[in-house]
Amino acid sequence: MKREDIKVLLMRAPGTNCDLETVRAFRDLGVQADLVHVQKVFRDKNLLDYDIIVLPGGFSYGDYVRSGAIQAKEMEYRIGKEMVEFVDTGRPVIGICNGFQVLVETGFLPGFEGRSQYPEAALANSSHGYQNRWIRMKNVGKGNCTMLGHVPEDHVISCPIAHGEGRFILPSERREKLLQRLYDNDQIVWRYVKADGSFADGEWWDNPNGAFHDIAGICNPEGNVLGLMPHPERAYYGYLMPEWTKAGAPEKYGDGRIFFDSIVKYIESKF
């Protein structure tokens, strides 16, 4: 489809706050991006008018109870059926930070057997509390997450994390088995790495939150639902990169652009 015909639905709940920079990234790429309050989406139930759904970062409903939990329950109740329908069409759904938490809480991720009724993983409290700083993550997907097909394998992106609850964990008694399953399904997309590109190996600083297996982002077995804790939208432009002044003037774009660029290119060619 034509790029200018691509329609992005960005859903915001009270407390969503990374919406404008995410909208900005999509619009820069020449697609239509609608930022819509969840209450309006609940009323209109028009998900299928869109080609991609994005759940931006923030603190939906204050993240009371558990990060993303309230928004997840509300969505499940109000548009659960429509969400499943949308996902089943193969169209992409992306959750960034709080959006990732919502996708885990709604059972779309990891989604081993399709959408589960209860969360199969958790983005729990990390021991370092809330942190906002830059990390590096490597694309370790082998092609299942088709929307990232234009991000080269092993490509490293620097971008910020900003969360208090983002430690990806799996039930401890089945951890290794489930990890193997994630690998078998090619569901692991982003892992935290060190400056030299090697995996953080659980070490604090490079792995900012103690995430199991340095996991920063995963997709569902079908590859069209993607969640990640880091914020590529905050690294979209060159002037947002942490050391742009070293070069004298900023590059036009920063590390995060390739993420959105790939998604848009994918929709353009696929649908």
Next chain:
Amino acid sequence: MSRIVRSPHPFEHFTIDLLNATDDDMREVAETLGLGLNFDELRYIRDHYLIQERKTTDIELQTFDQTLSEHCSHKTFGGVIHTPEGTVNGLLKTYFRSLIDELEPDWCYSVFEDNAGIVDLTDDVGIAIKVETHNHPSAIEPFGGAATGLGGVIRDVLGVWANPIACMDVLCFGPLDYDYSKLPEGVKHPRYIFSGVVDGIGSYGNSIGIPTVNGATVFHENYTGNVVVYAGCVGVLRKDQYIRNVKPGDNVLLVGGRTGRDGIHGVTFASAELTKESEEVSRPAVQIANPIEEEKIKRAIKVVSERRLGSGITDIGGGGLSCGVCETADSYGLGVEVHIDRVPLKATDMAPWEIWISESQERMLLAVPSENLDEVLQIFEDEQVESTVLGQYNSTGEAILYHHGVKVAQLDLEALFNPPKLERSTSWKPPIRVEPEIPEPEDLGAVLLKLLAAYNIVSKEKVVRRYDQEVKGQTVVKPLQGWKAGPNNGAVLKPLDDSWKGIAISSGINPRYGQINPYWMAAAAIDEAVRNNVAVGGRRISLLDNFTWGNPEYEDRLGGLVYACRACYDVGKAYGTPFVSGKDSLYNESPLGPVTPTLLITALGIVPDIRKAVTMDLKEAGNFVYLIGETKPELGGSEYYHLHGQLGASVPKLDADRSIAAYRRLTEAMDAGYVRACHDLSEGGLAVSAAEMAFTGDLGMDLDLSCVPTSEEMRDDFILFSESCGRLLVEVTPGHKDAFETVMTGSTIAKVGEVKGEAMFTVRKGGAILVELPLEELIGAWKTPLEVPR
């Protein structure tokens, strides 16, 4: 017979007879109602009702109490002060407003008249800025106090129809290793306050999605009993969105959270000293924060503002509805009718006076013409925000309040807002301090490492990272520079998607200098804020003042305050930097004594093209390092003296004219592209700044002390650690050496070092090596964990 009589209504309401009341009678009334009014004010109110020939009511007295409090009326800054150098007829008028009149800046859009100051960014777009204090609540309940402090200042920016885009916070604590056994009853340990305040600010700012881009964390013994929490906010608006046009018939619209018993008598509490009973007595004065409520309000107000549907707006903060409603009516020369029973409540059994003065958070007051009312109500409903019409403005000049149809108060606004001016006098002069004898150290490197780990220099990464610094994707220069996370001078933001024009935000604060001389303390704070701003590429700078002082009823506190205000005028005039907003917090006294006289200066500059912003990290081996400004033996109040347990006398004395001339030339050099890195010299002086530049850029530096321009023959340790004002370090490529020197002609500059490829920081004097330390050791010392007792 009691002068307070319960009215025959089914709710709590009292009439009070002040006719012929003596001081003792009035004290009894004030105590019974929990009022903070002094005798002069009580007599004024009594006489007002004598002329009115009627009794007063509890709500009326509570309204006077709120309006006349120091917190709301700023009577010290508005009052008359007799000093040995003459009478000051209003500090605000004499030293701040007059500056605006004399400088006549055509880019100041609204100053000192609304919730926040507004200056031009472009022809059409303005930047709103405000900095507040929330000290007393933070001392009692650190998390809630700090969180609501930030919430309040964000509402101040909403209160000029602006969209908040960034926050600042400057926090002052007692030493984290303060001896528990020395802590008096009622004073909480600095470590407890520290963690609560930091969490509170983070929780609010992060949840509401506004980045915290600038700040400082300062430690001083005198903050142990008086924690200081400054919270600031910057917003952006199209100038034609700034509508102030309330007319009779416009609706009084209350929006946001429900009203409860949290935050009753907050302003009277904030205008009194803290005592060991404060915890018990004043706990209800601290409000409870709900950042998500304010996030929703923010979205709705943005829409109302963009569609220009309101005729006036203000936040409900100190004094609650009583201040918000009456101030709005008074400022438009109107009257108002309000039905208190319409206010949505958290607790349904609240008395009308409680509803009227409650400072429950996340509430705003809009004035909306009737023809726009439905649309405005719909906007709030869409964002799931409660909004209620409480009444209408009229042309009576009175505020008339009803509760369930019963008239419970009738306030003459003229009388309410024009109490007699306060008169005070002071003959205080700054104390004479002595200069200590400090033996010259043998190992200057060891001293440097200790200084880097000193509380007021050490990395505040632990604090800064708790705050989202870059949500919204506009933070071009972040508080911490690059992967090494060195301390940037200030923040640079790019508020507009379609323009490279940006703003620079920086601050200056020097709590120790205030104990030597409040005048030079204030001068140094202004200089530091301006210099930090210039260092990142800012110019056309406007300033904000935030005084945190002790009880102004004591001569020394008041005397010092006058000195500090004078410095604001003098330096502001010399620098051409008007003050556009300010806020004072007085009565910062605790069982441990007064707060150290503290002035926070916030500077807001314009960066014409953010792609030319400058950071403080060294960029490339082979470049030259220049020092701008003269180094003098000024170590009074310095970190170096403090390391030796000394205060000293030789406080840095700013040469304002020479400094601003150098800054203007530096800005020119930056615009020409000659400046690769720039860092101001402050706590710890030359050595600390140079080390910070080196380890942040991960490049070595070779510094030669014999090249440093000094006012006189100075000891090596004094050259390295003096805190003289007006100085900056600048990195220049060899190719731009001559051009840079030409631009800087007329100012004191010297090439004092070179950037090196190897990771070593070296200080020499001619041939002798004084300091030789690997960068790793320097950054290791600077990143000493903040919370571990040392």
